[in-house]
Amino acid sequence: MNNLNILFEDDDIIALNKPSGLLVHPSWIAPRGTPNLASMLKEYFNGGSPYTIHRLDRPTSGVILFGKNKEIAQKMNLLFAERNVEKTYLCMVRGYTPEADLIDYALKEELDKIADKHASKDKEAQEAVSEYRRLATVELDIPVGRYEKSRYSLVEVKPKTGRKHQIRRHMKHIFHPIIGDTNHGDNKHNKSFRENFDLQRLMLMASNIKFEHPVTQQMMDISAPVDQYTDQLFKKFAWDGLYLSEQTLI
Incomplete structure (x- = not known):
């Protein structure tokens, strides 16, 4: 059995804490056979296919949802499209x-240079809002x-729209890029964290998601604790107690 960190599961939805x-x-950017959540879930479901509800970038950790059937995935996709899902992220900038x-x-x-090589490059900018x-x-x-x-800040972000790399690009826009972001970040600070704190990840975590369950109508409130590295780093900065850690759950 593969090592899935399950935060919630019922007959319709499964929520995972993605590392x-x-x-x-x-x-296509990774060698064939590279581990991925969809394949791990297929094994967990004994061959059944998980249905994508939303996505997280590879370097981002935290809460991600999958549907267990096509109908629930479509209903959840609609909730996201109508902005009836509240997502909260934690980042260090x-x-x-x-x-x-x-x-x-x-x-x-x-x-993407390869996957989107035939897409129009002249599209207008899309609305993007982050609180x-x-x-x-x-x-x-x-x-x-x-x-x-x-100097650094621990920041909680609630994106109101869902554009690609929205939080990473918005924090760069206000001159507070996320630490560990090799595409939109500050290389000098990224290097400093690698050398002084052995940083090997993007400091962006999907910490919480809230929505009304399309089947049970129950209000769902699902949180993901930060990983051990992030927890230890934040404790060095005296930030413990401001986020969910594995120790908080004990």
Whole structure:
């Protein structure tokens, strides 16, 4: 049996805590046979196929939902499309952010060089809105660039739309990129965290999801604890108690 971290399961839906670095589906960018959640679920279902409800980027960890049948997946897809699902993310970013703000900044669709090579590159930017609040800050006696000290914030983000890499691109837009983001981040700070804290992941976690179950009409509130590395890192910054960890669940 493969090692799935199941947060919730009933006859219709299964919620998993996806680790950073694990693919959701097989991908042309990864060698054949690379582990992925869809294949692991198929084995868990004894050959049954999981139905995609939404996605998480490979480097992002946290709550992800799959449907056990086509009908529930379609109903859940509609909830997402009508913005009746509240998603909450946790991230660590460069600098001290404002205490809270709403980022309303349209984003052009990010196209993949191979998978989207025939797609139009002239599409207009799409509405993209993210609400965030700062949970904590830390100042480290570690020089980065021309600064003798480095500052970081722990931020909670609630995206109101679902554009590709929305949170990563929005945090970059306000000059507070996410640590560990090799595409939209700050290479100097990423390097500092690799050298000083052995950082090997993107510091973006899907921490919570809320929605009304399409079958039971029960209000679902599913949270995922951060991984052991993130928990230990955040404790060094005295941020424990501000997020869900495995120890919180004991």
